[in-house]
Amino acid sequence: MDTPPEPGLIEAMNKLFGGAATTLLAAFSGRLMYHAGEVRAKRRPIWSRDLAWELPTCIGMAMVGDGLADYLALTDTQSVALVAVLSYLGPRGAGAVLERWADRRR
Template sequence: MNEGFSLVGFLDSWLGGAATTLIGAAMGRLMYHSLETKKGKRRFFGKELIWEIPICIGMALIGDSVAVYLELSRPVSVGVIAALAYLGPRGAEVILMNWLSRKAK
């Protein structure tokens, strides 16, 4: 597949892979933050938004590692990064524990 004609391919060539990874993670965290805002649990421009930065960076690293381990193409890996960033550390922990418990059987 020619990745140059996708949004991820464009961002990769224009900004580089690290920036694309961080943008994917930031979009995942922004989706989660927006949902929490819609539920009334947070203000959109509140102090909680600052705490999303380290979570975003950490989930970008975790998501990129998972994508490399699974040997995913670049556009798919950015989607995995965004999905894992949306789930956050607790969601990723639940997925990992379920996967490990299935693998142990």
């Protein structure tokens, strides 16, 4: 008799926190990874008032990513990953990726 596989991290987080909280947590993680890279490169201090600007970016990229995931009909796990990547890239990075994609299509 086969036992069902254990749920993954995203499924467990969805059950524990709910989908919206999981998406926001993924967006926050993406921005935190970006901030850590900036701190390591010595372009930002660890703590500053500039961190307050990361919250609206995080929420905005979560909304964009959630909408894009819905449009692409992605699974929950895929949509959380997309939100984390888009949040890491931020608005400028996502715009640059979109421009490169559009240039290659021409």
